[in-house]
Amino acid sequence: MFFGSDNTGPAHPSVMAAMAEANTGFQPSYGDDALMERVRDQIRTLFEAPQASVYLVATGTAANALALATLSQPWQTVFCTPLAHIHTDECNAPEFFTGGAKLSLTGAADKMTPADLRAAIAEWPKGDVHVAQHGPLALTQATERGRIYSCEELAALTRVARDHGLPTYLDGARFANAVAALGCTPADMTWKAGIDAVSMGGTKNGCLGVEAVIFFNPENAWEFELRRKRSAHLFSKHRFLSAQMLEYLKDDLWLDLARTANARAATLVAGLRDLPEAGIVVEPEVNMIFATLPRATHQRLKAAGAAYGLYDGPLDNGPDDEPLMMRLVCDWSITEDHIATFLDLARG
Amino acid sequence: MFFGSDNTGPAHPSVMAAMAEANTGFQPSYGDDALMERVRDQIRTLFEAPQASVYLVATGTAANALALATLSQPWQTVFCTPLAHIHTDECNAPEFFTGGAKLSLTGAADKMTPADLRAAIAEWPKGDVHVAQHGPLALTQATERGRIYSCEELAALTRVARDHGLPTYLDGARFANAVAALGCTPADMTWKAGIDAVSMGGTKNGCLGVEAVIFFNPENAWEFELRRKRSAHLFSKHRFLSAQMLEYLKDDLWLDLARTANARAATLVAGLRDLPEAGIVVEPEVNMIFATLPRATHQRLKAAGAAYGLYDGPLDNGPDDEPLMMRLVCDWSITEDHIATFLDLARG
Amino acid sequence: MFFGSDNTGPAHPSVMAAMAEANTGFQPSYGDDALMERVRDQIRTLFEAPQASVYLVATGTAANALALATLSQPWQTVFCTPLAHIHTDECNAPEFFTGGAKLSLTGAADKMTPADLRAAIAEWPKGDVHVAQHGPLALTQATERGRIYSCEELAALTRVARDHGLPTYLDGARFANAVAALGCTPADMTWKAGIDAVSMGGTKNGCLGVEAVIFFNPENAWEFELRRKRSAHLFSKHRFLSAQMLEYLKDDLWLDLARTANARAATLVAGLRDLPEAGIVVEPEVNMIFATLPRATHQRLKAAGAAYGLYDGPLDNGPDDEPLMMRLVCDWSITEDHIATFLDLARG
Amino acid sequence: MFFGSDNTGPAHPSVMAAMAEANTGFQPSYGDDALMERVRDQIRTLFEAPQASVYLVATGTAANALALATLSQPWQTVFCTPLAHIHTDECNAPEFFTGGAKLSLTGAADKMTPADLRAAIAEWPKGDVHVAQHGPLALTQATERGRIYSCEELAALTRVARDHGLPTYLDGARFANAVAALGCTPADMTWKAGIDAVSMGGTKNGCLGVEAVIFFNPENAWEFELRRKRSAHLFSKHRFLSAQMLEYLKDDLWLDLARTANARAATLVAGLRDLPEAGIVVEPEVNMIFATLPRATHQRLKAAGAAYGLYDGPLDNGPDDEPLMMRLVCDWSITEDHIATFLDLARG
Structure with missing residues (x-):
């Protein structure tokens, strides 16, 4: 019962198999491998963006920090939510x-x-040398609370950004879960909604460690490449990033795994709703659930080895029936059995 | 015939198998996986350093830059050679x-x-606020020209560093090749020779992408961890770094592969020595060869698909017999056949 | 009628005279001038801190940024208010x-x-490598809204900081105005209240451009010196910083000028209180006033050349009687006449 | 006898008088003062560059570091000499x-x-993501050894830079001394010779602390302003920088003072040449002399209170007649008497 994060599960077997398959013979290093050529082509096709610049890095933080650095200047401010991962x-x-x-x-x-964004921009008067200058808008999709922006909501936000000359970045650590939930295309959720750069996460959704960073404006490409190298995120045996991503893209594996993860979370939520003492804190839209259970229930779950994040506390001390908030995350490898066991325990 | 670098070959099959084996069930993320516990123990044993702090990152540049940053201050100067990778x-x-x-x-x-080091230190008068302050000594072992420092040479250099209060770092991207060539122990070549921190490279020697960073002084540990996270080099699915390193350490695989690579280079050098028109530029000590061949020979080799670095040029234009310097690198996966084919072509 | 800031007025004549007086003969550069020796001694005496490290820089931003950098690490967070100048x-x-x-x-x-500080610290769980680590507490005295912390309030805040291992910095751009208002000693308002480092501003209070930075813990001294040089804030003809500060300290000029400025503001506030249409937004405690006047009154004042900051707007368009907030600042050079003229205009 | 640097002497009396004169009434802060308007106009006229962006900072290091940062990217390398002040x-x-x-x-x-520059550029292959990228060319005029580039030499160097797309910066801490020595115009020595940005130093030549930074391409202006503020080098009471510079420009004071300084150095050199035991190390072209005297002579001079930099040593121990190198710098305030006294002592 590991609901702690979508990074505690294994990689999907076919991704691992693709790694092994890529492990033969020689390949040019540092991104010049033949597999990367195919990754680039397929992502351009998937995003309907034939000019896009496509890069791979191994961690979500690298994707975020490199993309934002490429889109900003040191004297600027990024606009993001208080719970933004960045x-x-x-x-x-x-x-x-x-x-x-x-x-x-x-x-x-x-x-x-x-309106929030307009107000935040207005805090920093344009053209005033004393204040932080306007930098990129950074949104997370799906959000850190397991919610999603509709494509219309994204477009409305990027319109404000565009009006003020701000570039826009979408942290897509759970990109696939959002696409699966919205039923839209990757293009709909990105450049068609005014997004300039996006990360498409693989690590939390069946890969070992790979994230694509996509710039729809190829002008940013060379600077990103320099920043990636300078921050030590350019892999020499790059084929092992490419191989993961290639398999992830194949036959919509990325989407299937996200659908599975979202479906598991839906099952889990449904089970929680049946528990009178459980409270759903945020209406879940993807694979992440914020809900409360009484302290005593948490004690029982934790004692049985359930792993998940507990926000309130302490676990050990306080009224048995006090509701404490938890985060439950399902990745593709969570099974119906895991969920049933968890709910059984929760039921007591 | 891929002699371009020791990062163009595949990972060793048993390392890949270990990855697959690690790919089951749930594991805590961010370095708290059970495999990392074993990596830490084994490296401490291997280095006879029970207090050492041990970390894994995925690239050699990350290992170098993070270790140096941990050992220095922004107003200092690092002392390194003109050909240092860093x-x-x-x-x-x-x-x-x-x-x-x-x-x-x-x-x-x-x-x-x-003497070089003493002279370089003397360039920056101690205690003068106007100049760069004395920072770490950074050595590469084996060096970027395929040579090695003896343990006595290392000790003599670190003694100078110590006299001036400089911490010392050893870039061990080809750590295994150097140990294999010297026939010493990892401890001999590091802390017993006065080294404070070292990277032990896996990527160039049979792994997919993993480097251990070892601090013999545990005081540096927490700062390194913060720097690793802040630079986006802390992996969520860290088990896949651990699994590589664990297999690499098992039954001295690291040493066997390095011995193989060194032996291949020795065969190749011996073959070159038999060619009257070849010139050995640097006496090779590990798995890297700097030698000259006439332009016409290079043209023949390159036309036949041989991959390697050519330092002088142009390839296409100039006297046929002009010697041009090349770099040939053998990793563990280079075979006797590859070498024979290369030498046959070189013979013409 | 220049109420825009306390940096638009001239330097006090005796400070300028001291500059001229210092302008004879040769003096060692970069802070080794004989005047700096005296500045150091006098500040140590004034602050009852014989071990304090004392430095001069030319701008308040330099004082703040250098002191905070000396007290923090790049992976930490500084705790400051939303309106903090920094x-x-x-x-x-x-x-x-x-x-x-x-x-x-x-x-x-x-x-x-x-309570605010404790809550802010709690946002970043201690020992978690993923989050910003706890860094310095930075307070401004007098604040950016013209208010002051009592020495007891300061002590209560620094006690929280100390409990969490946070160093504390006091931005004293208007240090003198606060001391004048509180009637305490510099020691009372700094190290006796738990402050580790403080800037004592001269620029806004009769100098041309000089701020003292004082560390009560001499361990920070050398790092500060290196940071000052590295950021290009070490003056070669340092005597001209020393001379300003020396005169500023002489016969409590710093305190007299601050008392004058505070008194002028008090006169101005009293006048505003007599205007039925004026509203005092923040109860003024030093030399800075946040108050509202109707749009029509602002139009009249601005048309007559009154200079001051207007927060709401637009000036030109809207109901005549809509209250718009302004900031009025008095430095030592504001006269009773300036104030009378301003109030006459405001009265209409 | 203060020959240690051209920053140990006083400001010229007329510059100090201009400071006092500027010290009346109110002035907008942060560079919006009326005096700065005039500085900008006069520098544009002086440099025959009506579009130039003109800024003032208080230290030479600030001028250099800010200008170079504006002209470069973090992944680039600046090209400068081994003795460059930067x-x-x-x-x-x-x-x-x-x-x-x-x-x-x-x-x-x-x-x-x-040829040197071409070789240095060739060290970093263009378009290779692994290496430092080509950044600005930084020259010092007059140089750190008291020599000058002719305008033709400058043009030849900037031509190489231009061929490789490198912007060019001239560190003019001793700009006036070089113009005085060359007998050329400021335009000749800067944009007409291919220079993109230059500092025109006042601090070492009669001012208290002011340097103009001039960009001939106004595209760099706003970034420079942001960098200046962000590095705390934007003065609130900016009028006191403007007043210095304005007086410095008036009636060619800058050039007169530099001519005086150069002439004093020439007198001093001539005197040294008459001493058989003195050796001129670098043929002096401006106000700075590198020469040797025997140890015993240095002992006599130092004992008598002569201040200057001694490069070799130790002073106290070694053969009396061993030649030790010194640096002697004359600013405008050095008198014929100072020189005569120094030479008398040197003669013994």
Whole structure:
């Protein structure tokens, strides 16, 4: 029962098989491998973006920090939500990679509205040398609370950005889960909605460690390549990043795995809804659930070895019936059995 | 005939098999996996250093830049040779990770002597606020020209460093090749020779992408962990770094592969020595050869698909018999057949 | 009628005279001038801190950014209020000088309470490598809204900081105005209240451009000196910084000028209170006033050449009686006449 | 007898008088003062460059580091000589301000030739993501050894730079001394010779602390302004920088003072040439002399209070007649008497 994150599960067997298959003979290094050529082509096709620049890195933080650094200047501020991963979970990586840009926390929790964004931009008067200058808009899709922006919501936000000359970046660590939930195309959710650059995460969805970074404007390409090398994120045996991504793209594996993960979360939520003492904190839209259970229930679950994040506490001390918030994440490898066991335990 | 680098070959099959084996069930992420526990123990045993801090990253540049940043301050200068990888091949990664430290080029080509180091230190008067302050000594073993420092040479250099309060770092991208050539122990070549931190490369020697960074002084540990996360080099599915390294350490695979690579290079050098028109530029000590062949021979080799680095040029234009320098690198996967084919072609 | 800032007025004549007086003969450069020796001694005496390290820089932003960088690490977060000058008015200088530290906005507007600080610290769980680590507490005294912390309030805040191992910095751009208002000693308001480092501003209070930075812990001294040089803030003809500061300290000129400025503001506030249509937004405690006047009154004042900051707008368009917020600042050179003229105009 | 540097003397009395004169009434801050308007106009006229962007900062290191940062990217290398002030005397300020650019030491000692520059550029193959990319050419005029480039030499160097797409910066800490020595115009020595940006130093030549930074391409202007603010080098009471520069420009004071300084150095050199035991190390062209005297002579001079830099040593121990190199610098305030006294002492 590992619901702690979508990075504690294994890679999908076919991804691992593709790694083994790629492990023969010689290949040019540093991204000049033949597999990368195919990755590039397929991502361009998938995104209906024949001019896009496509790169692979091994971690989501690298994707975010490198993309934002490429789109910003050190004297600017990025606009992101208070719960944005780039703010809360990257140990100042964006500040490091950008050379000291600021993050302006915009909106409430994990989402922002056009009005929030306009207000945040207005905090920093344009053309005033004393203040942080306007930098990129950074959105996360699906969000850190397991919600999604509709394509219309994204378009409305990027329109505000465009009006102020801000480039836009979409942190797609759970890109596939969002596409699966929205039933839209990758193009719909990105450049057609005004997004300039996006990461398409593989690591949390069946890969070992690979994220694609896609710039729809090829002008950013060379700077990104230099930043990737300078930050030590250019792999010599790059074929092993390519092989993962290629398999991930093949026959829509990325989408199938995300659909599975989302479906598992839906099953789990449904089970929780049947528990009178459970409370759903955020209406789940992808593979992540924020819900409360009474302390005593948590004690029982944890004692039985269930792994998941507990936000409130302490676990050991307090009224048995006090509701404590948890985060449950399902990746593709979570089974119906795992869920049943968890719910049985929760039922007591 | 791929002699371009020791990063164009495949991973060793048993390393790949270990990856697949690790790909079952759930594992805590970000280095808390059970495999990493074993990696740590085994490296401490191998290095006879029970207190050492042990970390894994995926690229050699990350190992170098993170270790140097941990050992230095932004207002300092690192002392390294003019051909040090950190100076010539990392697109300013050390400058980026250190926050703007300088590299003082010390010695000639790929090696320095204690006298060189003393002279370089003397260039920057101690206690003068106007100048770059004394920072770490960074050595590469084996060097970028395929040579090695004896343990006594290392000890003499670190003694100078110690006299001036400089920490010492050993770039061990080809650590195994050097140990194999010297016939010493990892401890002999590191802390017993006065080295404070070392990288032990796996990528060039049979792994997919993994380097161990070892600090003999555990005081540096937490800062390194923060720097690794902040630079996006902490892997969520860390088990796949651990699994590589664990297999690499098992039954001295690391040493066997390095011995094979060194032996292949020795065969190749012997063959070149038999060619009257070939010139050995640097006496090879590990798996890397710097030698000259006439332009016409290069043309024949390149036409036949031989891959290797050519330093002089142009290939297409000039006297047929003009000697042009090349770099030939053998990794563990180079076979006697590859070498025979290459030499046959070179013989014409 | 220049109420725009306390940096638009002239230097006090005796400060300028001291500059001229210092302009004879030769003096060692870079802070080794004889005047600096005396500055150091006098500041140590004034602050009752015989071990303090004392430095001069020319701008308030330099004082803030250098002190914070000295007290922090790039992976940390500084705790400051949402209206802190370091956040709102320094174009990311703290982020630049610290190498990418974050600012966590704590409390409301220009002040924070111990509860605010505890809550802000709790946002970043200690020992978690993924999050920004706990860095310095930065307070401004007097604040950016013209208010002051009592010495007890300061002590309560630094106690929280100390409990969490945070160093504390006091931005004293208007240090003198705060001391004048509190009637305490410099020691009371700094190290006796738990402050580790403080800037004592001269620029806004009768000098041309000089700020003292004082570390009560001499361990920080050498790092500060290196940071000052590396950021190009070490003056070669340093005597001209020393001369300003020496005169500023002489016979409590710094305190007299601040008392004058505070008194002028008090006169101005009293006059505004007599205007039925004026609203005092923040109860003024030093030399800075945030108040509202109707749009029509602003139009009249601006047309007559009054200079001051207008926060709401637009000036030209809207109901005549809509209250718009302004900031009025008095430096020592504002006269009773200036104030009378301003109030006459405001009365209409 | 203060020959230690041209920053140990006083400001010229008329510059100080101009400071006092500027010290009346209110002036907009941060460079919006009326005096700055006039500085801008006069520098544009002086340089025959009506489009130039003109800024003032207070230190030479700030001028250099800000200009280079504006002209470069963090992954590039600056080309400068091994004795360039930016390399030897700024505690890594260029590395800090550029965000980690490298300095490639080009040529010998204080000067480089076009061949040197071409060779240095060739060290970093264009378009290779692994290496430092080509950044600005930085020259010092007059050089750190008291020599000058002719306008033709400058043009030949900038032609090489232009051929490789490198912007060019001239560190003019002793700009006036060079113009005085060459008898050319400021335009001849800058944009007409292919220079993109230049600093025109005032601090070493009669001012208190002011340097103009001039960009002939106004595209760089706004970025420079942001960098200046972000590095805390934008003065609030900017009028005191403007007033210095305005007086410095008035009636060619800058040129007169430089001529005086150069002439004093010429007198001093002539005197040294008459001493059989003195050796001129570098043929002096401006106000700086590198020469040797026997140890015993140095002992006599130092005992008598002469201040100057001694490069070899130790002073106290060694053969009396061993020649030790010194640096003697004359600023405008050095008198014929100072020189006569020094030479008398040297004669023994």
